[in-house]
Amino acid sequence: MKVKLYGVRGSLPAPLRNAEYRIKLEEILKRSIASGLKSEDQIASFLDHLPGHLSHVVGGDTTCVRVDSDDGNVYILDAGTGLRPLGDELMAGPWGRGQGKIHIFFTHTHWDHIQGLPFFKPIYIPGNELHLYSPLPDLEDRMAYQTTERFFPMPFHNSASSKHFHQLKKGEPIQLDGGLELDSHPLKHPGGSQAYRFRSDAGTFIFATDAEFTGEDLMSRPDDAAFFDQAELLVMDAQYTLDESFSKFDWGHTSYTMAVNCAVHWKVKNLVLTHHEPAYSDEKIFENFKNAIEHRMALQHTSPRIFLARESAEFDLRSLKSSPAQGA
Incomplete structure (x- = not known):
């Protein structure tokens, strides 16, 4: 994976x-x-x-992650503006010939997680299948609403690909092509959000953006510990510094300090800090990254290895088991 x-x-x-x-x-x-x-x-x-x-540049596009199974199946997490360049890449393959399946899993439908979908070229190609997943019962209505004529020239259902909606249920994993199993877990965020966990024989990958965790949560939410336990790779919301997280309590995001605390508590092996604050410069974000590593060291832990999320960064779960790559 x-x-x-x-x-x-x-x-x-x-x-x-x-x-x-x-x-x-x-x-x-x-x-x-x-x-x-x-x-x-x-x-x-x-x-x-x-x-x-x-x-490097950290990058300015909003949330979008690609997951490839070992046999070449492609799964997408969220449809922020990063979906546009991902779509451009896919056009070179079956998706550009109307022979592709597109699977998109939505953590939630706040604007920064859906705004790339109207600019995703494969949905306009006849023959492509678009599969959209969420625990939300009204995901189809939400997708259609953002492209009504008041907001966008092409209504969602007028795009040429076929549309298929799948409602996920907590505690009911689904089997995906490529030997992957997927399940979801609710997170604390205004309006709700979901973490997604992919399992394969290569290991476990979890995506948990737009989530607010506090120190009290680590002890009072045992379901979190069970879901995140010993993940090989966790890409997690770390939008704020600790001081800023106090001033933005209940905004639904986590500090890099708390993200490290969570990963240590859950025995995560590799942590990627993401969902960077848009007001932060690259220098500030890399400073936060350095401080996150120092915080883990102050906790007297050598794990997890910590990575900074940057556009185009790639992680191979099999190689993570044997190589430290760029993490610290």
Whole structure:
């Protein structure tokens, strides 16, 4: 099972602004002078040794995650703006020829988790099958409502793909093609949200965005512990600093500090911090990442390995078992 991130921002898209871009450029140029960079063949090595906030961009698209089973089946989690580039990639395969099946699982239908669907090219190709999953009984109405003529020129049901809606039920796992089993778990978030757990012989992957956890929750919600227990890979909401989470109590999101606490308590093996605050710069987000690692060390734990969610980051559950990859 492989997992690829296409959208990692929370709340609304956050493209790189000119001011932040210039700050990055100035810092990179200063470092190039200090390093004695003299020729083009030194550039790649120089870039590889830059701090993360300079060598990468976190990305500005909202939540979208791709899961590939070992035999090539594709499953999608949420339809934020990251769904558009994912759709562009899929168009090179069966989905561009009207021979593809599309499976999208919705954690909830707040705007930043559905706004990419009208721009997802495969749904406009005749012959493609679109399967949409959620515990919500009215998911079809919600999908149609966002593309009424007041908001979008093409109504949802006028797109050429066939539409199939599946209502999930707590405690009733479903079997997916590719040897995967999926079940869901409710999370604390305004209007509700769902975590999704994929199981295969490669391990367990859990996606838990838009969730608010507190220290009291760790002891008072045993169902959480049972659901998250010893996951090989957990991609989890870590939108705020701890101080900011106090000022935004009941907004439905978690601090990176609490995400680490949860992962340690649940014995998670690899934690990916996602749903980044759109007001944070890349430098601030990488600082949070560093602080999350330091917090885990202060707890005197070497696990979980912690990763920062970045657009296009990929995780192979089989290789995670044998290699530390980029985590810390």
